[in-house]
Amino acid sequence: MPFTMKNFVFWSGVYNAGLALTLTCPPFYKLLGLNIPAPLWGWLLAGFLAFTSATLILSSRKLRQRATFVYHEAILRYISALLLVTAGLFGDLGLIAVPLGLGDLAIGLVYMFGLPKELGVSHCALLCDSID
Numbered sequence: 001m002p003f004t005m006k007n008f009v010f011w012s013g014v015y016n017a018g019l020a021l022t023l024t025c026p027p028f029y030k031l032l033g034l035n036i037p038a039p040l041w042g043w044l045l046a047g048f049l050a051f052t053s054a055t056l057i058l059s060s061r062k063l064r065q066r067a068t069f070v071y072h073e074a075i076l077r078y079i080s081a082l083l084l085v086t087a088g089l090f091g092d093l094g095l096i097a098v099p100l101g102l103g104d105l106a107i108g109l110v111y112m113f114g115l116p117k118e119l120g121v122s123h124c125a126l127l128c129d130s131i132d
Helices: 005-023 026-031 039-061 063-090 097-119 123-127
Strands: none
Touching: 005 026, 005 039, 005 063, 005 097, 026 039, 039 063, 063 097, 063 123, 097 123
16 A cells, blocks of 8 residues: 555544543553643643644544644644653653654644645645645
8 A cells, every 4th residue: 555645644534542641541642651730630631632633633534734733733743743852851741742753743744844845835835735
């Protein structure tokens, strides 16, 4: 099966859904080494991830029309990477946050550079939602 952005976006949405489910169960994420200070924060993050999961999965169905949502998700991935890596290395979130953050960075880079290449549009067009 060849690599396509459509498939990558879909499977990264499924990945987000898995993370959302994991964050709804404190004993499970604590077993993995993730130290979220209160269950409420895990549930809040799970809700955010569930929303982005649905956005990515639905965007993958009509990628050209919805690519701007995926492009903006790349920016969220960069912010997530910065927060996760920093909190994993210098805070008490747990070292498992570092590979999760690096994974977000990698996914964000694939979105940001794969979408313009596959769709033949500029970064500005994706950022400003002006894909014709």
